[in-house]
Amino acid sequence: MDKIIQLQRKIAPELTQIIEARYNLLRQIQHTQPVGRRALATMLNMGERVVRANVDWLKAAGLVEFSQLGMSVTFEGQTMLADLAEYIRMLHGLAALEDELAERLNLKKVIIIPGDSEADSAVKRELGRAAAGVLGQHLGDNMIVAVSGGSTMAKVAEAVNFSVPSTTVVPARGGLGEVVEYQANTIAAVMAGKLGGRYRLLHIPDGVSEETLEVILAGDANLKAVADMIKQADILVYGIGEAAEMAARRGVPQATIAEIERRGAVAEALGQYCSLSGEIVYVTSSIGLRLDDLAGIGKVIAVAGGSAKAKAILAVAGTGAQHVLVTDEAAARAIQFIINTNNI
Missing domain, CATH: 3.40.50.1360 (Rossmann fold)
Structure with missing residues (x-):
């Protein structure tokens, strides 16, 4: 895994940045669910357009779901968060x-x-x-x-x-x-x-x-x-x-x-x-x-x-x-x- 992460950093550093950004979004949604896009953007100090693009991707991947109250993490999203947590730990050494x-x-x-x-x-x-x-x-x-x-x-x-x-x-x-x-x-x-x-x-x-x-x-x-x-x-x-x-x-x-x-x-x-x-x-x-x-x-x-x-x-x-x-x-x-x- 360490070798894979080092290769990613060299060949596609933007990939690790995207993974980390989506992990942070998913984690924040889990802790504050149900939550709206605007509130999420404020919490993470991110632009609403960036948040919208990423949460739409997370929804398409089946990791979050939308309701009238806001976004929530799905069961698959919770499993993904646990797996990503270890990846982020290794990414940061x-x-x-x-x-x-x-x-x-x-x-x-x-x-x-x-x-x-x-x-x-x-x-x-x-x-x-x-x-x-x-x-x-x-x-x-x-x-x-x-x-x-x-x-x-x-x-x-x-x-x-x-x-x-x-x-x-x-x-x-x-x-x-x-x-x-x-x-x-x-x-x-x-x-x-x-x-x-x-x-x-x-x-x-x-x-x-x-x-x-x-x-x-x-x-x-x-x-x-x-x-x-x-x-x-x-x-x-x-x-x-x-x-x-x-x-x-x-x-x-x-x-x-x-x-x-x-x-x-x-x-x-x-x-x-x-x-x-x-x-x-x-x-x-x-x-x-x-x-x-x-x-x-x-x-x-x-x-x-x-x-x-x-x-x-x-x-x-x-x-x-x-x-x-x-x-x-x-x-x-x-x-x-x-x-x-x-x-x-």
């Missing part, structure tokens, strides 16, 4: 890049989704599906799964399509007071619903002082039980953010944000802020897991994409204890560039 990053970041496994989740919402959904697939591979009976918040994590919960009723899902940390759909409590409840399992919620925000937390835990046995359960998680699925952005979302004062940046923080995960070398330089007080708790968790799955998060992903990987990274091609290429440029 992602298997070799996965192995390289796993070795350089000291991870057991790296999974790279083609594309850029910052520019294409379908790629973010694919990140969610890939992470949910990893979770399914490692989830056994009577396990506790801890999940963090964020838009990417919401996609992970949505993508769960298997049932393990004995599972208990808990939020990894307190809330940020952000969009309710992206809060760890909500994501835990959604994931538990998909699994047919149970969930326990943590009704306390991040940023509460250590003294206040001690008083709350001493006076609330239920909250303490949830906190203890979080610490006993068998699997953690969490997202990674950029330091300044996450500090602002957590309501950290501007002067403190400036101090965090001065200390070299480029990443935030589980309330802790890391420099590019993996050193933790600032901690937000909260009940829940921290990066230094991860060594005691059986399987740790980090999920993040977009080239802007490359430094953040690299920094968190440097703290150790991660097992699997699910990311996109844009972030992976940027991480590779940073490693090579800085001789990390």
Whole structure:
């Protein structure tokens, strides 16, 4: 297959471009179906005429069908998408890049989704599906799964399509007071619903002082039980953010944000802020897991994409204890560039 792809690139480079463009169209239709041509063109930032020509071809090939509500992918189209996904991975050389990053970041496994989740919402959904697939591979009976918040994590919960009723899902940390759909409590409840399992919620925000937390835990046995359960998680699925952005979302004062940046923080995960070398330089007080708790968790799955998060992903990987990274091609290429440029 590699040889065939190399021949295609040399003799008919336009062929691989057409295949990739139609794959992206088919994937976007699958994630947003039923969808109209105009909406599809806007999502992919393509001209309507180009979209019309390609979807007409996809319809003639029996890969999509039209209705009054819009376009949908046929069963044959879904099968074709699965086959094309592997072709696109080989076309982009992602298997070799996965192995390289796993070795350089000291991870057991790296999974790279083609594309850029910052520019294409379908790629973010694919990140969610890939992470949910990893979770399914490692989830056994009577396990506790801890999940963090964020838009990417919401996609992970949505993508769960298997049932393990004995599972208990808990939020990894307190809330940020952000969009309710992206809060760890909500994501835990959604994931538990998909699994047919149970969930326990943590009704306390991040940023509460250590003294206040001690008083709350001493006076609330239920909250303490949830906190203890979080610490006993068998699997953690969490997202990674950029330091300044996450500090602002957590309501950290501007002067403190400036101090965090001065200390070299480029990443935030589980309330802790890391420099590019993996050193933790600032901690937000909260009940829940921290990066230094991860060594005691059986399987740790980090999920993040977009080239802007490359430094953040690299920094968190440097703290150790991660097992699997699910990311996109844009972030992976940027991480590779940073490693090579800085001789990390």
